Amino acid sequence: MIKIAPSLLSCDFSRFGEEVVRMANSGADMMHLDVMDGHFVPNITFGAPIIESLRKYTKLPFDVHLMISEPLRFIADFAKAGADIITFNIEADSPVVETIAAIRAAGCSASLCVKPATPVEELFPFLDLIDMVLIMTVEPGFGGQPFMPETLGKIERLRMACKRRGLKMDIEVDGGIAKSTIALAAKAGANTFVAGSAVFGPPDAKAAIEHLRHLATAATPEN
Numbered sequence: 001m002i003k004i005a006p007s008l009l010s011c012d013f014s015r016f017g018e019e020v021v022r023m024a025n026s027g028a029d030m031m032h033l034d035v036m037d038g039h040f041v042p043n044i045t046f047g048a049p050i051i052e053s054l055r056k057y058t059k060l061p062f063d064v065h066l067m068i069s070e071p072l073r074f075i076a077d078f079a080k081a082g083a084d085i086i087t088f089n090i091e092a093d094s095p096v097v098e099t100i101a102a103i104r105a106a107g108c109s110a111s112l113c114v115k116p117a118t119p120v121e122e123l124f125p126f127l128d129l130i131d132m133v134l135i136m137t138v139e140p141g142f143g144g145q146p147f148m149p150e151t152l153g154k155i156e157r158l159r160m161a162c163k164r165r166g167l168k169m170d171i172e173v174d175g176g177i178a179k180s181t182i183a184l185a186a187k188a189g190a191n192t193f194v195a196g197s198a199v200f201g202p203p204d205a206k207a208a209i210e211h212l213r214h215l216a217t218a219a220t221p222e223n
Contacts, residue, residue: 159189
């Protein structure tokens, strides 16, 4: 199933709640929220209180990516704030199995992420423990970066590994997803797409989301 997750990093922060409603009404499947601490990545965004304040604007799943150091310390806070999916980076200073267990214990789906330079094979020992993998298709930290085509091979290898194990894994991609790139990622095996300016930029967000979904669906290998 193709899923489109608008990245709230690209929205108008002065109209945060309205932007969430606009994306929900435009056909988004979930909301993607990037939490950055200025240490693990060179940017600072928002924390659990902002996510908690946005929770009342939609019932759609909140897909929260913790781009922070020591994510284990903050799992309970973000789950309480309203996260439905919590992603953390394998490169972060956090015991992987313990952090996954904490996410599940908090009632959330667990997801692992890799940066562009990290071999996707580092995630393979944990695939049976998680619900989703997020492959960064840009260097994390800032929106608006161009898609890195060299990450496509990682998506392909991950999808093959999931098929060998019989896992119905969601593979999410984040970074540079637009009309010109979404089909490439879908053909490689991704099914969940974080989109920023591609959905917040056009005047008709509903048409933009529908077009992205159509392009990804058409490129999905089983179609």
